Amino acid sequence: MTNAPIQTSRDWLGSAHTSLLAWWMPKAAILAGLFVPVSFRAVIWIIALIWMGTACMLNAGRCNRTHCRYTGPYYLAMIVPVMALGAGLITVGIVGWVWLGVIILGGSGFIWWATERKWGKFS
Numbered sequence: 001m002t003n004a005p006i007q008t009s010r011d012w013l014g015s016a017h018t019s020l021l022a023w024w025m026p027k028a029a030i031l032a033g034l035f036v037p038v039s040f041r042a043v044i045w046i047i048a049l050i051w052m053g054t055a056c057m058l059n060a061g062r063c064n065r066t067h068c069r070y071t072g073p074y075y076l077a078m079i080v081p082v083m084a085l086g087a088g089l090i091t092v093g094i095v096g097w098v099w100l101g102v103i104i105l106g107g108s109g110f111i112w113w114a115t116e117r118k119w120g121k122f123s
Contacts, residue, residue: 026048030105041097
């Protein structure tokens with residue numbers, strides 16, 4: 001007996017509205033943050049990462065979505081380099097910020113693909 005229908009119905013990624021609010025709007029904020037000064041950018045990115053990381057971990061608890069167990073902590077860990085760049089501990093230009101954005105968003109996409117390919121959508 002499988003509980004996949006129950007898991008799917010509880011999965012926030014299954015709802016366009018919730019998915020938009022939990023992940024796509026913060027991702028858009030990260031991209032938009034590239035066009036504001038570094039101090040504002042860091043704040044926007046940190047809030048977006050906290051928002052997405054928390055949403056992933058809550059979603060993992062709701063429906064056992066495989067990748068959410070890994071992307072949640074990943075988003076939260078990515079706050080560290082954002083804080084380092086935002087505080088000026090490491091100085092990079094806009095290209096460095098773009099690369100960090102690629103690492104954050106591309107890395108979470110890779111985690112999604114790899115974990116669900118290996119263990120399935122719900123595990």
